[in-house]
Amino acid sequence: MSDKKTALVISAHSADFVWRAGGAIALHQAKGYEVTVVCLSYGERGESAKLWKQEGMTLEKVKTERRKEAENAATALGVNDIRFFDVGDYPLDLGRQTQDRMVDVIREIQPKFMMSHSKWDPYNTDHMNTTQFALECRMIAQAWGHNPGQKVLGAPQLYLFEPHQTEQMEWKPTTFLDITEVWDKKWAAIQCMQGQEHLWNFYKNVAENRANHFRRNSGGMAGGRVAKYAEGFETIFPRTVDELE
Numbered sequence: 001m002s003d004k005k006t007a008l009v010i011s012a013h014s015a016d017f018v019w020r021a022g023g024a025i026a027l028h029q030a031k032g033y034e035v036t037v038v039c040l041s042y043g044e045r046g047e048s049a050k051l052w053k054q055e056g057m058t059l060e061k062v063k064t065e066r067r068k069e070a071e072n073a074a075t076a077l078g079v080n081d082i083r084f085f086d087v088g089d090y091p092l093d094l095g096r097q098t099q100d101r102m103v104d105v106i107r108e109i110q111p112k113f114m115m116s117h118s119k120w121d122p123y124n125t126d127h128m129n130t131t132q133f134a135l136e137c138r139m140i141a142q143a144w145g146h147n148p149g150q151k152v153l154g155a156p157q158l159y160l161f162e163p164h165q166t167e168q169m170e171w172k173p174t175t176f177l178d179i180t181e182v183w184d185k186k187w188a189a190i191q192c193m194q195g196q197e198h199l200w201n202f203y204k205n206v207a208e209n210r211a212n213h214f215r216r217n218s219g220g221m222a223g224g225r226v227a228k229y230a231e232g233f234e235t236i237f238p239r240t241v242d243e244l245e
């Protein structure tokens with residue numbers, strides 16, 4: 001058993017991890033974690049409108065372009081393990097085959113924590129289906145009777161990252177993470193998403209607002225940490241502690 005620290009991010013489309021968890025990813029990479037990002041699809045049909053407006057565009061060209069953007073963003077965040085399942089989008093094909101692939105990855109990585117989308121997203125069912133899928137795969141990876149002999153999964157927390165149009169998603173943050181020290185990396189990764197330039201400043205604002213919440217919840221304006229950028233997450237499972245603080 002190695003004491004390697006690992007984390008797994010399951011992203012429905014190839015840009016989602018950047019906006020929603022780029023700071024958490026860069027921060028944990030910097031702390032010595034090995035973060036694996038799995039993009040289930042490239043978002044080639046549903047999240048690539050700007051590319052589709054170009055003359056002579058094809059599905060393969062869009063996918064190639066989106067893959068390049070995601071790889072560049074991963075590099076900017078310090079991630080060297082990014083995997084593309086390429087199961088299509090709008091809708092994702094999350095059938096048995098995809099499930100088996102994901103369970104294999106989870107058991108291989110043995111993540112200390114996992115991240116995925118919000119539980120509810122009526123604007124983008126790919127996102128909420130991914131969360132359901134992540135929960136199912138986590139459960140299967142814990143089952144002793146699934147591929148007996150393999151190392152089963154422990155009980156990693158699942159952090160749900162902040163969705164777009166937060167208030168519509170029944171998403172409520174339980175954790176704020178200060179990402180100030182890696183903001184430059186997240187900003188560089190955001191700018192790799194050439195196809196979605198309209199979202200760049202929106203997500204900068206989100207990070208600034210969440211930093212305000214971080215400051216408020218870490219001791220208010222007097223004595224609170226001077227966080228300039230933060231990300232919010234909702235947790236699914238309870239924390240287990242020896243002492244309350």
Ligand SMILES: [Zn+2]
Pocket residue numbers: 012013016043047124127
């Ligand atoms: Zn998406």
